[in-house]
Amino acid sequence: MWLYEKKLQYPVKVSKCDPMMAKYLMEQYGGADGELSAALRYLNQRYSIPNEVIGLLTDIGTEEFSHLEMIATMIYKLTKDATPEQLKAAGLGEHYVMHDHALYYQNSAGDAFTATYLQAKGDPIADLYEDIAAEEKARATYQWLIDMTDDVDLQDGLKFLREREIVHSQRFREAVEILKVERDKQKFF
Amino acid sequence: MAGKKQEMYDEQLLQLQEIDFVLLELNLYLDTHPGDIQAIQQYNQLAMKRKQMQMEFEAAYGPLLHYGQSYTKYPFQWIESPWPWQV
Ligand SMILES: [Fe+2]
Numbered sequence: 001m002w003l004y005e006k007k008l009q010y011p012v013k014v015s016k017c018d019p020m021m022a023k024y025l026m027e028q029y030g031g032a033d034g035e036l037s038a039a040l041r042y043l044n045q046r047y048s049i050p051n052e053v054i055g056l057l058t059d060i061g062t063e064e065f066s067h068l069e070m071i072a073t074m075i076y077k078l079t080k081d082a083t084p085e086q087l088k089a090a091g092l093g094e095h096y097v098m099h100d101h102a103l104y105y106q107n108s109a110g111d112a113f114t115a116t117y118l119q120a121k122g123d124p125i126a127d128l129y130e131d132i133a134a135e136e137k138a139r140a141t142y143q144w145l146i147d148m149t150d151d152v153d154l155q156d157g158l159k160f161l162r163e164r165e166i167v168h169s170q171r172f173r174e175a176v177e178i179l180k181v182e183r184d185k186q187k188f189f
Numbered sequence: 190m191a192g193k194k195q196e197m198y199d200e201q202l203l204q205l206q207e208i209d210f211v212l213l214e215l216n217l218y219l220d221t222h223p224g225d226i227q228a229i230q231q232y233n234q235l236a237m238k239r240k241q242m243q244m245e246f247e248a249a250y251g252p253l254l255h256y257g258q259s260y261t262k263y264p265f266q267w268i269e270s271p272w273p274w275q276v
Pocket of ligand 1: 038064135138164165168
C-alpha cells in the first residue's frame with residue numbers, strides 16, 4: 001500500500017502567471033516520458049522482475065509520484081490566476097472549454113495520456129533498458145523546458161527534477177549489471 | 190499563515206525536505222549497494238534524527254501522515270489547509 005505525506009519533495013515556486021509554460025509542462029504530466037508514465041511503468045514491472053531489483057523499482061516508482069505532484073503544483077500555480085483570454089492566447093483555449101482550470105493527464109500537444117506509452121516485456125534486461133531510456137528522455141525534456149522559460153524560480157524546480165532523472169538512470173544501469181552477474185552465476189552451476 | 194509563522198514553517202519544512210532527500214538518496218544507493226555498511230549506519234542515524242524532526246514539525250503544524258501514522262489534535266487536523274501545492 002501507499003501513504004501520502006503532506007509535503008512536496010522539493011519546494012515549487014513560480015514568479016509569474018504563465019499559462020504557455022504550463023502547457024509545455026503538461027509533457028511531463030501526461031506525456032510519453034512524463035512522471036505518470038514513469039511511475040506506472042516501474043511499479044507495474046515489479047511483478048515480473050527478479051527479486052534483486054524489486055526494491056529499486058518500488059522506490060523509484062514511488063519517487064516518480066512525488067515528481068508528478070511537483071509538476072502538478074507548477075501547472076496549478078502557473079494557471080490559477082489566468083483569465084480565459086490568457087489561456088486562449090497560450091493555446092489552452094480548448095483546454096479551458098473542456099476542463100476549465102482543472103488539470104488533465106495530457107501531453108503538451110493536448111493528447112490524452114495512454115497506457116501505450118508504457119512497455120512491459122517481462123524480460124528483465126529489456127524492461128530495464130526501457131527504464132534507462134525513459135529516464136534519459138525525461139532528462140532531455142527537462143532541459144528543453146528549462147530553455148523555454150526565464151523564470152528562475154521555475155527553473156530551480158525543473159533543475160532538481162532533471163538531476164533526479166540522472167540519478168535514476170544511474171541506478172537502473174547498476175540494476176542491469178546486478179542482473180548480468182546473477183545470470184552469469186547461473187550458467188556455471 | 191502569515192509573517193513570522195510562515196517563515197518558521199518554510200524553514201522547518203525545508204529542513205525536513207533536506208533530510209528526506211539525503212535519506213532517499215541513501216535508500217536508492219542501498220537498493221543497488223546493499224552491502225555498504227557505512228551507508229547503512231548513516232541511513233539508520235538519519236532515520237532516527239528524522240523521526241525526532243517529524244515529531245517537532247507535527248507538534249507545530251499538524252500531521253504529515255494520515256491513516257493513524259501521525260497524531261492529531263481536536264478538531265481533526267489532517268483536513269486543514271494548506272495542502273502542499275497551496276504553500
Ligand atoms: Fe525518474
